[in-house]
Amino acid sequence: xxxxxxxxxxxxxxxxxxxxxxxxxxxxxxxxxxxxxxxxxxxxxxxxxxxxxxxxxxxxxxxxxxxxxxxxxxxxxxxxxxxxxxxxxxxxxxxxxxxxxxxxxxxxxxxxxxxxxxxxxxxxxxxxxxxxxxxxxxxxxxxxxxxxxxxxxxxxxxxxxxxxxxxxxxxxxxxxxxxxxxxxxxxxxxxxxxxxxxxxxxxxxxxxxxxxxxxxxxxxxxxxxxxxxxxxxxxxxxxxxxxxxxxxxxxxxxxxxxxxxxxxxxxxxxxxxxxxxxxxxxxxxxxxxxxxxxxxxxxxxxxxxxxxxxxxxxxxxxxxxxxxxxxxxxxxxxxxxxxxxxxxxxxxxxxxxxxxxxxxxxxxxxxxxxxxxxxxxxxxxxxxxxxxxxxxxxxxxxxxxxxxxxxxx
Numbered sequence: 001x002x003x004x005x006x007x008x009x010x011x012x013x014x015x016x017x018x019x020x021x022x023x024x025x026x027x028x029x030x031x032x033x034x035x036x037x038x039x040x041x042x043x044x045x046x047x048x049x050x051x052x053x054x055x056x057x058x059x060x061x062x063x064x065x066x067x068x069x070x071x072x073x074x075x076x077x078x079x080x081x082x083x084x085x086x087x088x089x090x091x092x093x094x095x096x097x098x099x100x101x102x103x104x105x106x107x108x109x110x111x112x113x114x115x116x117x118x119x120x121x122x123x124x125x126x127x128x129x130x131x132x133x134x135x136x137x138x139x140x141x142x143x144x145x146x147x148x149x150x151x152x153x154x155x156x157x158x159x160x161x162x163x164x165x166x167x168x169x170x171x172x173x174x175x176x177x178x179x180x181x182x183x184x185x186x187x188x189x190x191x192x193x194x195x196x197x198x199x200x201x202x203x204x205x206x207x208x209x210x211x212x213x214x215x216x217x218x219x220x221x222x223x224x225x226x227x228x229x230x231x232x233x234x235x236x237x238x239x240x241x242x243x244x245x246x247x248x249x250x251x252x253x254x255x256x257x258x259x260x261x262x263x264x265x266x267x268x269x270x271x272x273x274x275x276x277x278x279x280x281x282x283x284x285x286x287x288x289x290x291x292x293x294x295x296x297x298x299x300x301x302x303x304x305x306x307x308x309x310x311x312x313x314x315x316x317x318x319x320x321x322x323x324x325x326x327x328x329x330x331x332x333x334x335x336x337x338x339x340x341x342x343x344x345x346x347x348x349x350x351x352x353x354x355x356x357x358x359x360x361x362x363x364x365x366x367x368x369x370x371x372x373x374x375x376x377x378x379x380x381x382x383x384x385x386x387x388x389x390x391x392x393x394x395x396x397x398x399x400x401x402x403x404x405x406x407x408x409x
Contacts, residue, residue, distance in 0.1 A: 003132055003165060004107070011105050026085035034101045038117035041099050048409060049077040051120040053103060053134075056084035058326065059126040060091055062149040065204040065400040066124065071096050074409070079118045083129070090300055103131075111137035122409050124148055125173075130158075135169045144408045147176040149200050149399070151348055152183040159190050167192070177403050180348040196406065199399040200349060206304070206332040207397055214305040219255070221286040222295045223309050227252045227376045230310035230335075232303050233259040233325035237340070238316050239272045241368050246276055246293065249369070252376055255306060257297040259316055259325065266298045304329045311382065312375055314338045314368075318361075324350055331358055332393055334386035336375050338362050356392040358385055 052063040070076055081103040082088035092100050104110035111133045122144045138145050157163035170192050177198040178184045184197045229252050231242055258265050278294035313330035317323050318340025324347050330337050331353055341363040344350050353359035362368045375381050
């Protein structure tokens with residue numbers, strides 16, 4: 001009853017916030033459209049269907065290697081659902097999916113409707129997605145259910161006295177694939193044995209990107225023969241640190257790829273770097289970009305390919321509370337990665353890369369300045385990081401094949 005009340009109140013909060021917040025508006029309208037969208041979905045009775053539910057874009061990247069491999073191996077339909085607008089709006093036209101939709105609120109009625117519309121043969125939830133009514137409805141229909149790329153911490157609700165319903169839901173999965181041994185041991189200590197350590201599927205995803213990077217002539221023309229710092233999924237805090245570095249040191253070119261690319265956010269980036277020659281990617285060509293110090297990425301989908309041109313990366317999220325963004329996309333191209341001092345324990349890959357000598361923590365302007373200078377002035381240090389990166393990234397691949405070898409479809 002408490003859970004159902006929380007779901008109801010959250011729905012009311014979304015409705016209220018939709019009057020002044022764009023994300024809430026998109027979520028409210030998207031959920032409303034889901035009912036019509038799924039009612040018109042063409043479910044092919046001659047094909048099996050795999051449903052992947054992702055919270056947002058990061059979780060989608062964890063599901064993507066499985067989706068691509070399944071599509072390559074079988075004549076199968078794919079359904080992808082999102083909780084967050086930042087995932088749905090970017091991937092709503094994903095070419096390998098037969099239907100992409102917002103997940104309606106977790107109620108018994110909605111769960112029955114979704115399952116009745118798409119009739120999945122197998123369901124994959126990604127990382128943290130534990131929705132009690134959906135899980136109950138899936139198991140009631142005896143549909144195989146898997147949790148992939150999962151991570152757990154002892155302090156989470158599943159392992160508290162008041163989290164019994166969530167702990168029971170974890171036991172409902174046919175198998176939970178974890179990113180690391182710590183998560184596996186936490187589950188087993190709490191009596192959850194349907195678990196297997198597989199590593200994170202994103203290692204497979206970024207490896208594919210590294211093997212076939214998309215060429216970007218504008219970025220190549222921007223860099224020329226100079227050192228390049230890529231600031232990926234950034235917030236204002238990281239951007240201001242970089243701007244202050246440039247006030248003293250002009251020995252590196254900068255690409256800024258903000259976490260959000262709304263007009264307001266791009267305008268904020270332009271203000272932060274107003275002292276320097278900057279240009280937005282949407283306005284740049286191979287000639288106008290050459291004499292600029294700053295290239296601002298104001299569109300979606302380029303960052304993973306931009307990293308191929310970088311010498312150093314600063315990845316956003318480590319100075320706030322929401323979480324660190326994708327460090328593996330940079331690591332696969334073998335460059336030193338800097339992040340802020342917060343949220344490390346929530347992301348196993350961060351600790352892995354730090355332990356391998358690929359990722360470095362910074363907490364002040366002085367630390368960032370010293371790190372940048374030490375690497376751009378020492379080719380041997382850059383080579384050492386590249387070597388370490390190759391070793392750690394190759395040793396953590398293989399989650400996709402392991403998961404598919406255990407899955408019943």
